[in-house]
Amino acid sequence: MAAHLCTSQAVTFELQCIDPSSRGRAGVLHTPHGDVPTPVFCLVGTQATVKTLAPRDLLALDSRLILANTYHLHLRPGAELIARMGGLHAFMAWDRAILTDSGGFQVFSLQDLRDLDDEGVTFRSHIDGSEHRFTPERVIEIQELLGADIAMVLDECAEPMNYAYNVEALRRTHLWAERCRKAHSRADQALFGIVQGGIFPDLRAESARVLSAMDFPGYAIGGLSVGEPKAEMLRILDIVVPLLPENRPRYLMGVGSPEDLVESVARGIDIFDCVLPTRLARNGAVFTLEGRLNLRNAVHKEDPRPIQEGCRCYTCQHFSRAYLRHLIMSREILGLHLNTIHNVHFLLQLMRDMRAAIQKGDLAAFRQEFLARYRVADAEARQQNRQSWRLAQGLAPNRSRRGSEPSRPAS
Ligand SMILES: [Zn+2]
Secondary structure, X not given: OHHHHOOOOOOEEEEEEEOOOOOOEEEEEEEOOEEEEEOEEXXXXXXXXXXXXXXXXXXXXXXXXXXXXXXXXXXXXXHHHHHHOOOHHHHOXXXXXXXXXXXXXXXXXXXXXXXXXXXXXXXXOOOOOOEEEEOHHHHHHHHHXXXXXXXXXXXXXXXXOOHHHHHHHHHHHHHHHHHHHHHOOOOOOEEEEEEOOOOOHHHHHHHHHHHHHOOOOOEEEOOOOOXXXXXXXXXXXXXXXXXXXXXXXXXXXXXXOHHHHHHHHXXXXXXXXXXXXXXXXXXXXXXXXXXXXXXXXHHHOOOOOOOOOOOOOHHHHHOOHHHHHHHHHOOOHHHHHHHHHHHHHHHHHHHHHHHHHHHHOOHHHHHHHHHHHOEOOOHHHHHHHHHHHHHHOOOOOOOOOOOOOOOOOOO
């Protein structure tokens, strides 16, 4: 039905209220595949599936927006095949909203980057070594074939600390953003711009100004939370967010730890995505209001309690920590599924709670209370998690460029 209403603009953003106690915003993204209340956490479905969850599970969790990875789907099974199968929504049997990234993050993370110039980037597939080329026009063509509700421009993800490289990468990123905008033609799909510029306030401000002038229906902030101190990421948000148009949605890419979500929502971010909840769950780590819990620890061996007292998710309503630990230790598939359900519910509920706090005008109090209780995972645990993931992907260690824990390729 909604598709018939959206003739000129695929996705419209309705800003409903701004919290007087912070810069938090509540709104609704209207898409051809349903309304998405914001702030929203977008689950990552790298290979057109949120790992271990069927669409019926996602509906039960009331997930409204899913991200699929252009790089992965281009390599396998191919965007043309997905288009012949009716597009991504039909292919994966998901009727709600979908976002696709541009593939830039994966390509610039590859060890085997072949060639980079103003025209585009050539790379080798991590699957079979075959050579591929992404240009702004090709990336838009692929995303139009996939047919998500929201598509992203191709950007160059530079090392965040290198000023000279960021100047060069930003020039190319802006060039590519304009070319993507010109190439994009699907009326039922919105194309978002991506602000880059590393950790440098002047480059970030320039990027926000240049992209705002291109008048995208939404703006992402990329290249943040790549291992720099958290204060650095928040400082950049404080600079960039006020420079973006107020009536357009703002999307912080690759961020998904509970404390980062709370801090960023309070700074006016509307959309997030990250593999963290699903990937942690498969490693046996689950979120609680007190912080992360590792179910592999022996302390849970005979614990009859649910992961989180009072949690309304299916897992917490039926299963003890002792049983979930047993499943993980026995490498049973059900354990991956049940842990994922809890972690996804935890983050989606956190976003709903923040939205309610914004509507009541007291997000500052919510933030203070949440952060006082939530014990942040230490840097060592984060680093270990990041490195083991990179090795499993066949990527070079310690080169993650977006996402406090690598966020895009693997869910
Ligand atoms: Zn639960």
